[in-house]
Amino acid sequence: xxxxxxYLLEVIGLKKYFKVGGRKxxxxxxxxxxxxxxGETLGVVGESGCGKTTCGRTCLxxxxxxxxxxxxxxxDVHCMNRAERQKFTKQAQIIFQDPYASLDPKMKIQNIIAExxxxxKMASGRDEIQERVSTLLKTVGLDPGYxxxxxxxxxxxxxxxxxxxxxxxxxxEFIVCDEPISALDVSIQAQIVNLLDRLQEERxxxxxxxxxxxxxxxxxxxxxxxxxLGKIMEITTSKALYHSPRHPYTxxxxxxxxxxxxxxxxxxxxxxxxxxxxxxxxxxxxxxxQNRCPYAVEICREAEPDLKEIGEEHYAACHRWAxx
Amino acid sequence: xGNILQVENLSVTFxxxxxxxxxxxxxxxxxxxGAVTAIVGESGCGKSVTSKSIMGLIQKPGMVSGESKILFRGENILAYTxxxxxxxxxxKCSMIFxxxxxxxxxxxxxxxxxxxxxxxxxxxxxxxxxxEGIRMLELVGIPNAPMRxxxxxxxxxxxxxxxxxxxxxxxxxxxxxxxxxxxxxxxxxxQADILDMMKEIQQEHGMTVILITHDLGIVxxxxxxxxxxxxxxxxxxxxxxxIFYRPAHPYTKALLAAVPRLDLEQGHLxxxxxxxxxxxxxxxxxxFADRCPRxxxxxxxxxxxxxxxxxxxxxxCWLQRGNE
Numbered sequence: 001x002x003x004x005x006x007y008l009l010e011v012i013g014l015k016k017y018f019k020v021g022g023r024k025x026x027x028x029x030x031x032x033x034x035x036x037x038x039g040e041t042l043g044v045v046g047e048s049g050c051g052k053t054t055c056g057r058t059c060l061x062x063x064x065x066x067x068x069x070x071x072x073x074x075x076d077v078h079c080m081n082r083a084e085r086q087k088f089t090k091q092a093q094i095i096f097q098d099p100y101a102s103l104d105p106k107m108k109i110q111n112i113i114a115e116x117x118x119x120x121k122m123a124s125g126r127d128e129i130q131e132r133v134s135t136l137l138k139t140v141g142l143d144p145g146y147x148x149x150x151x152x153x154x155x156x157x158x159x160x161x162x163x164x165x166x167x168x169x170x171x172x173e174f175i176v177c178d179e180p181i182s183a184l185d186v187s188i189q190a191q192i193v194n195l196l197d198r199l200q201e202e203r204x205x206x207x208x209x210x211x212x213x214x215x216x217x218x219x220x221x222x223x224x225x226x227x228x229l230g231k232i233m234e235i236t237t238s239k240a241l242y243h244s245p246r247h248p249y250t251x252x253x254x255x256x257x258x259x260x261x262x263x264x265x266x267x268x269x270x271x272x273x274x275x276x277x278x279x280x281x282x283x284x285x286x287x288x289x290q291n292r293c294p295y296a297v298e299i300c301r302e303a304e305p306d307l308k309e310i311g312e313e314h315y316a317a318c319h320r321w322a323x324x
Numbered sequence: 325x326g327n328i329l330q331v332e333n334l335s336v337t338f339x340x341x342x343x344x345x346x347x348x349x350x351x352x353x354x355x356x357x358g359a360v361t362a363i364v365g366e367s368g369c370g371k372s373v374t375s376k377s378i379m380g381l382i383q384k385p386g387m388v389s390g391e392s393k394i395l396f397r398g399e400n401i402l403a404y405t406x407x408x409x410x411x412x413x414x415x416k417c418s419m420i421f422x423x424x425x426x427x428x429x430x431x432x433x434x435x436x437x438x439x440x441x442x443x444x445x446x447x448x449x450x451x452x453x454x455x456e457g458i459r460m461l462e463l464v465g466i467p468n469a470p471m472r473x474x475x476x477x478x479x480x481x482x483x484x485x486x487x488x489x490x491x492x493x494x495x496x497x498x499x500x501x502x503x504x505x506x507x508x509x510x511x512x513x514x515q516a517d518i519l520d521m522m523k524e525i526q527q528e529h530g531m532t533v534i535l536i537t538h539d540l541g542i543v544x545x546x547x548x549x550x551x552x553x554x555x556x557x558x559x560x561x562x563x564x565x566x567i568f569y570r571p572a573h574p575y576t577k578a579l580l581a582a583v584p585r586l587d588l589e590q591g592h593l594x595x596x597x598x599x600x601x602x603x604x605x606x607x608x609x610x611x612f613a614d615r616c617p618r619x620x621x622x623x624x625x626x627x628x629x630x631x632x633x634x635x636x637x638x639x640x641c642w643l644q645r646g647n648e
Binding site: 047156273 | 366367368467481482483484511512513514515516519520538539540541542544545564565568569578579580582583584585586587592593594595596597599
């Protein structure tokens, strides 16, 4: 077991429910526990609606929690006073999925990036702010002269770079990357992933990297967490996840990724999943994956499996992990 | 089999305040009957505009140039009258759009949207058309079809909505189906399901499909021929094996290197530095010259002629001109 003081972020039994119409409750995140060490990248993958974005936002205190705890350097993110909160927002930042909706179209790029610098009083005087903005633009691979332009003048990949510059402006140590590449072309995705990689190396950043696509996550993550219907199915190092996945859901996800090679693609065997993901308002009894799992037996329908340690740094929530 | 479609010297321009955007520039290719042909390229390369020209959907301020010819079974469809277009669209050639949520009418139930298409083209009773609609929904794998016919688009999940779009496109048995990024907005698992389903229907009915995508990964499995476009030009065409195993154009090679591989150990993702040229003022020479790692002095001056590397494989690159 690692020393707990190495943990930058520790999440214990976190739950986040939303009230939806008709006295129903949507259990977006339903009891997840994990940790992120300083300087590492934890990838979070799962299909739409699995709770990965809600989990990331709740970790930053953007959403209130329903139950559980999020500890950042030992301090509970949801029970901070004003001064602590102010400090936390400087340490932790987020990059959003949609580079079109997350940047104000009426603001100049330099003002979008400078907003955090001003809020945290990190620079004094117009010249110093201007200088910082120029440096940030250069850091993310944009021309410093772009500062006086507006968002609509940029392509999707460039906008995502602006989003990254905005997050970096307050010199954070922890960044939640919420599907930063999903809306981009494959070739641009690679550029952004490499940029995030370089920034991590230069600045010792810690990432929570959310994505729905396992293949890109492999590049950037040290460990990967697989979510399904608000629960963690499997969490392990990215190497182990790709070479020896134990949870049937992880295997099904991996087998769905297309292989860019005609001969191998024809040989590939897909592990089918029955039907569609059930609604998080009314998740199935027992294991959440049981009604789509090709290996489900009696016990899977009755008891919900715990997340068990099944190897070094390898946890899976499956009754039958040892047999399959 | 022969060719169902022949595109000759297609050029499409859009008149905008920023000048005349030359979206497609003098493009020629053929589509083999009964096979899947993929058109691959980044955002803005002209692949969607090309497909819209084939459907006759270019509207003002867009303009198809006078020299352009699109021959469908030998007939130039660009010379069609309005009435000829109406019987061509939907019956002979049909299209699946990327975003099912905006392509479907939110105020009409699914049944009406399918039967509307059938009843416009064929003299048939509403009841019979409704039966046909149910059959189509079952064909694309939507469970509970009779009940689903009465539902509205918002009641369907993203994957199911895409299936509905495919069902509508497939009614009346079109000979040519254009799928414009049919799975881009979907989860990998749903994407794999939909591609499998489309492949099955295509093989069963011997339909001709043009698959448009930015992701080379998904075409390895289903396309027989691949057309690579860049900045409004076709830069390489070939069989799937040609493109994946013997790529000749530096751009194709770069695109392939940017696709993440789960099956290989790669430490670093290759990217294509820079951005595609501005299409209001495209370069005279090869449009990829500025980003090309193997640029020659001639590349910036003149666009290279087509070089035939084999029966199936053609490329437009100065590096290959000498090998002829």
